[in-house]
Amino acid sequence: MYSKLITQTTLPWGATVLSAAFPVHGTVSFVGSIAGGSRMAGTEELAKIHAAMLAEGTAKRTKKDIQLFLDDIGASLSFGSSNDRLVFAGRVSEKNLHKLFAFVAEALLEPSFPARELTVLKQREQSNLALEAQDTRTQASIALSRALFSPEHPNYAHTTDESLAILSSITRKTLVAFHESILSRKTLIVSIAGDITLERAAKLVDQKFKKLPAREVTLPEFAPSEAAEAKxxxxxxxxxxxxxxxxxxxxxxxxxxxxxxxxxxxxxxxxxxxxxxxxxxxxxxxxxxxxxxxxxxxxxxxxxxxxxxxxxxxxxxxxxxxxxxxxxxxxxxxxxxxxxxxxxxxxxxxxxxxxxxxxxxxxxxxxxxxxxxxxxxxxxxxxxxxxxxxxxxxxxxxxxxxxxxxxxxxxxxxxxxxxxxxxxx
Amino acid sequence: MKTTPTLSKVRTVSGVTEYKLSNGLRVLYRREKAAPVVAVCVTFHVGSRNEAPGHTGATHILEHLLFKDSKKFNKKNKKAITDYLEWFGAKINASTWLDCTNYHELLPSEHAEAAIELEADRMRGSLFSDADLASEMTVVRNEYERSRNNPFELLEEEMWGAAFTEHPYRIPTIGLKEDIEGSTAKKLREFYDQYYWPNNATVAIYGDISAKDAEALVLKHFGPIPSSPEAIPEMTIVEPVQTESRAVSIAKPFGVSIVSLGYKIPEATHEDSPAVLALATILADGFSSRLQKKLVDTGLATDVSVSVPELRDPGFMTFTAQINEGVDLAKALTTMRKEILSVLKTPPDKQELARAVERILSHIAYDRDGVLTEVRAVSEAIAAGDWMLVYRAEEHIKAVRPSDILRVAKQYLVASGETSGILKNIA
Structure with missing residues (x-):
């Protein structure tokens, strides 16, 4: 029954497109991603800051321009990261989806990573980490993950102090290098639900994202962790x-x-x-x-x-x-x-x-x-x-x-x- | 003598059928097959507006107590209210505000009867006691403290308290501390017995259930409930027209400073309401809004927002800005006022209005994403006086013209109707 609800296709150049027809009065919700995330970045902090910086400016638009553009089309858009993906998600009217996807492609192809916005984002993340240092649940979670996994494993977490040190070492140059290493249309996934057909979804993804480079991206290997000793x-x-x-x-x-x-x-x-x-x-x-x-x-x-x-x-x-x-x-x-x-x-x-x-x-x-x-x-x-x-x-x-x-x-x-x-x- | 309950169709609008049950219960039904689920929402037409002096907070506490035992759903028979629906995978919640209280569930469609039966049972069969009240007071006190510890909520509540002198909207839904502490199960039972009746409620059933099945379940479970033996008390207080500006000032160590300006607005069903919403959006909603440009882009504030509540009686909209450290708060307030009133000299052109309308249309669509979201939006509209507001919102907002914006700005952005607020952070 679910296979009837969510349908998918693969474009000739590698992207996977999924669609779920759902009546939402002319709007759609979407979640897309390319391979990346903390496994590719080496640290969660770099992956997180890199993702957030994609909405801070492109070669063609300032942060303000981007905000006004999103306002104009009544859209929401966010960039984030997971263990192994750079993720973009949001919602918009179906008639404006092509404009929003054109912008997402622009953010992926021509991010400017403006230095001023990077400083602000790093300050905000420092404040978040200061709160995290006092959060008992987060601290227990970090401690348990370190007891169960080796530093190479995706489930291993840095201490808050380590995260702060990693954060301060992130520069515009680091972001540019990381971005170039992961940008590839071959790993693209776009899932859209709402008032849209699979055919239309696939056509839009093909039109807007085909120009991404066709780089091979391989996630680093790691050894599975087995129960060894109680810590x-x-x-x-x-x-x-x-x-x-x-x-x-x-x-x-x-x-x-x-x-x-x-x-x-x-x-x-x-x-x-x-x-x-x-x-x-x-x-x-x-x-x-x-x-x-x-x-x-x-x-x-x-x-x-x-x-x-x-x-x-x-x-x-x-x-x-x-x-x-x-x-x-x-x-x-x-x-x-x-x-x-x-x-x-x-x-x-x-x-x-x-x-x-x-x-x-x-x-x-x-x-x-x-x-x-x-x-x-x-x-x-x-x-x-x-x-x-x-x-x-x-x-x-x-x-x-x-x-x-x-x-x-x-x-x-x-x-x-x-x-x-x-x-x- | 017992009579057989009957259910009569009243009308069908935008795919929603309205019925009236013979005991006075209004029923709204919409078939939606997109997902194999059903949303059930019971809205009681009672909110904190109906609380008498000395009993503030009663509606909200009662909402909590309706999750305790009822006649058919209780711990003794191992069918406690929360457990019972959780075993069907249901999402369950409730909310209370100025004009209404609602209880809602989303669950797999074949279990729709479980939610309908439970809601019908607690409509008149709640068994809450003093012991239940005592155990729930920790949670209620915690909610009260959290609202007082939130600088934005505190300033907003104080401003409503100044803007309204007679109408119960002057008291926040959470209630006054002394009234909350003075609550007893007996007083709350009296409140329950006054307002929790089918002829003071609407049940919305949306989702993958046939009209025939929904009708049968409503008749079976809500049908036997009698109407209230006495008429439901009406709240008749009318707020006197405000004739001079008012001001609120708070100094507390909150870590943020805030300025806010509020203006009286008409009730949600008033013909001016769509234009008021568009005006508020132009002024303060989104990155392209006028206050964003004047206060945030110039470094005076970190954030601006606007609240335009849709209420049964004439209400109050507030523009709020979180002010940057070191900025003179009085000057920030003056700048905010000047920018708001500049709309009288420079009304929006078609493009600026179109941008605002686009944003509002997005919100309208997102309010109908899934049957649970939709029944909750409908419940808000019921509270405001007309469930069809949800389905007519798009048509209403598209009909707003730049001339309407100027007209409502002249009508409602008046000095004599203004209430200002300053919350100053102190070390």
Whole structure:
């Protein structure tokens, strides 16, 4: 059914174009990208600043000109970056889409990277990093990712101090060199949803982006990370009111692996991050009253990148020892005893419902289409994967949980008003 | 004697069918097959405008309490309101403002009945208690503190408080602290019993559900609910005409300084409203707006914005600028006023108006991206007095001419209707 909703084609020169017809009164939402991102840049900071600078000026237009142009056509446009893509996204009336795409092509082909705007952007990012240094959840997340992955792995994060040092080293010259290294029409993906046909979408992409260079871009290789030893990391922020705690394990598999669906559904049973339907919220929050929020997830995983399984919880300092023990208990329990048939049935249906509710507006449809193509998939994958999830039983899930979640190898990280030895036992 | 409920078609406009249930409930239905989902939104025609002195904040607290147990959906029978719909993968939320309160869900279409049944049950069957109120007060207090800690919200609220002397719009929806603290389940129950009735509500059902099924579900679940035994109280206070300019001044260590100018505007259903929206857009919405050029591009401010709320009664639009450090705030305010009033001498030409209209048309379209977004927009229009405002907005804004802009500028940008605000950052 999803393969009927999101259709796609490949242009002779390499670009992938996706389209989802959705009635939005003459407007469209779109998400596009080329290979790039922090894996190509070497650091998240360079990838982020590079992307943001594309809207700051071109050889033909100043930042002000760009803002006025977007105003004139009633459009929104943003540039950003992911692990492995330079992304552009926005919305505009279908009649003005050609103008907006002409500008995106101009920003990619002729960015001016104005020095004044670079200084301002770097200052703004410094302020963001100063806030990040005091954010307990972010600091715990950084510490856990460093415990689980090597510096070469896409899921490894720099400390805030390292990020500040990298940021200050970014120059206009660095941006120009990075831009030249990634600019290629061969890796282009454009996903459009709204009042548009695939034929029209493909024609527009062909007209506006064909002139991009046809460079070969190869993402750097990295070795998958497997669970090795449990590490414990503390980030002391004594003046904060609460502790953010994360415990996780590297999985060593991508989302293309045969066990992924069962593991994903098992993690949903453990701590579905959407609301109160997971075990962790029922027990640690509702029954024991130890936290406001406690969830399980599998971050950093895609068709190309191996990710990790993680549980997060936030605790008042006095309740932290009990909260940590409760989380560890629930992980051990689900690995040891597995899940019930009733839980599997409910969570299978819930997964299916989420997918449908998620695809109920043009912006989400454009995003999902783009993400599928970025992972080398088509919408048929959504149909297949949903079918796989709906066929899972408690045995599949128990086997996957046992294989990948080894409680003794879970690393831990905590940030906030916490003693140095709080994770010792 | 019990009578069988009936549902009568009233009209169909822009693909939306309006019905009236025999108990007075208005029903709006639109078939949309683009996604296999249904959005359900119940709008109660009660907002903070209906709160009596001493009971401010009641509408908002009641909104929170309607997520507690109801007769059919409660923790005892393991069908707690939030859990119940979450198991269907639903997106659930609610909101309260000056003129209305709404509760809405988006969920897979085959579960539409779950949302309709739940909304019907809590319309008259909510079981909230003092214990529920006590547990929810932490969240409500936190919301209150956050609004007082936000410099923009604080200045805006103080300006509305000065601009209105009689009408309840002078009190923010969150309420006054002493009233919030003085809330009891008994008082809130009285408020619930006055306003939460089918003849004071509209339910919108949009999505992949047939008219026949939607009609049957409405009759089954909302049909048995009786109309209110007494007439729903009307709020009849009329704000006296403002005859002199007013000013608000705040000095607090917020880290930012702000100046703002507000003017009285007509109710949303007034024929001048589209032109007022276009005027506000020309002046302060977007990078090409006049205040952006005068205040931001010259280095006086870092940002400008405008708020044009669409309300049931005559309201208040505000132009706001975050002022750069070291800039004299009184001078910034004077510059802002001068630029706003310059529209009287230099009205927009066709091109400037066309640019503003293009922006507004984009917003109108984005407000209808997906059935959940659309029913929420419809709920706002219901609050403002006419659900069809959503579907006529495009036609109305396209009809605005440069001469209309000059006319409404003369009518509403008057010194005697002005309220100014300055929030000065102190160390």
């Amino acid at each position: 414990r990391e503390i980030v002391a922020l004594p003046h904060k009111a609460s502790i953010d705690y994360m415990t996780g394990i590297a999985l060593g598999i991508t989302s293309d692996h045969a066990d992924y669906a069962a593991l994903m559904l098992g993690m949903q049973v453990l701590g579905n991050p959407r609301g109160f339907t997971g075990r962790l919220m029922k027990t640690v929050r509702e029954e024991e009253g130890l936290t406001y929020g406690v969830y399980a997830s599998m971050p950093g995983i895609s068709a190309k990148t191996d990710g990790y399984a993680m549980v997060w919880g936030t605790f008042a300092p006095a309740l932290f020892p009990q909260g940590r023990a409760a989380i560890r208990r629930e992980i051990e329990k689900i690995v040891d005893k597995g899940v019930t048939d009733a839980e599997v049935k409910k969570h299978r249906e819930l997964y299916d419902a989420y997918t449908r509710v998620q695809l109920a507006d043009s912006a989400s449809l454009a995003q999902v289409g783009h993400n599928l193509a970025a992972q080398g998939r088509t919408a048929a994958y959504l149909d297949r994967f949903t079918k796989t999830v709906l066929s899972l039983d408690s045995k599949h899930i128990r086997a996957a949980l046992k294989t990948y979640l080894k409680p003794e190898l879970f690393s831990e990280a905590a940030a906030g008003p916490i003693e140095k030895n709080a994770l010792a036992s």
